[in-house]
Amino acid sequence: MLAAYAASQSASDPLSGLVVGERPDPEARPGWEVVDLRAAALNHHDVWSLRGVGLPADRLPMVLGCDGAGVDADGNEVIVHAVIPSDGWRGDETLDPRRTLLSELHDGTLAQKVLIPAGNVVPKPASMAWETAACLSTAWLTAYRMLFTNSGVQPGGTVLVQGAGGGVATALIQLGAAAGYRMWATSRDEARGKRALEIGADRVFGSGERLPERVDAVMETVGAATWSHSVNSLRPGGTIVISGATSGDAPAKAELTKIFFKQLRVVGSTMGSREELGQLARFVEQRGIEPVVDSVMPLEQARDGFARMVDGDVFGKVVFTVG
């Protein structure tokens, strides 16, 4: 089958280890099933894997990809759940200390087929486009849990999203706007800031710019570059939900004094449960949300999509169609 996989890793030149070529078809085994993918999407996670973060070199070659939607062996249209619990785990799979994401231990979704534990899917709403369904498994699921499970913000509250253009960031803006939150965003780039307004942000600010008032919660995926601004932007008792650290995980100032003095909550958030993925798919369908897609290209051209993400050019999701 055709697949985009990591053949080697380089911290400074992640594209050097990416191969788009043939890999063996996965074979169904007891308790696992093969999904024929129709579309898949890119996450920053895939770039981290090529940089050698989170994917040990002894597991290469590894098919990349956590996002995907396709058809199962019974002909059902499904969205793949990328969180793979260990054998016998019960309950919230994100709390399983031995859980992995697709492409960390088991081959991922940037391929014509993917092998997953049977039932590790949710139904794709019939009216939902494949390109939309393929966006939901990772960045959108992460955004859903950050906002609706972990932020504690009620409709009418104000939420700041750091870094407007990313997959998680655009999902946060669209989901929050649809749910009745006042969504503010920052961006390093004026044009991406303008686009954030078009997809539902009430206001946008330059990276690090002082806000006109303090917010109830900050959604943080940028990390070191925006951490101080996140702490300073919160009202007393406010919440930072953090699910990523694209610019690094060691900020120059940890801001510990401000965190305890303002009684802030710092909540880590990772992916979401299969139940939350099902709720997300229904919410997106019911509210007619169309995830912002940066670009759609055939899987054969996956290298172009990776290059856009490495260069920091994306606004929304990069989607690959699978023939």
Ligand SMILES: NC(=O)c1ccc[n+]([C@@H]2O[C@H](COP(=O)([O-])OP(=O)(O)OC[C@H]3O[C@@H](n4cnc5c(N)ncnc54)[C@H](OP(=O)(O)O)[C@@H]3O)[C@@H](O)[C@H]2O)c1
């Ligand atoms: N914990 C989880 O379950 C989970 C799930 C999904 C993603 N993540 C993590 O979340 C992060 C974002 O993922 P993604 O797929 O959305 O990535 P992406 O599409 O590449 O987005 C990167 C984002 O970071 C901003 N950014 C990057 N470098 C920056 C810098 N130096 N200063 C300010 N802003 C910067 C960009 O904003 P502008 O260009 O608009 O400024 C953009 O919003 C990644 O680190 C990823 O690993 C974690």
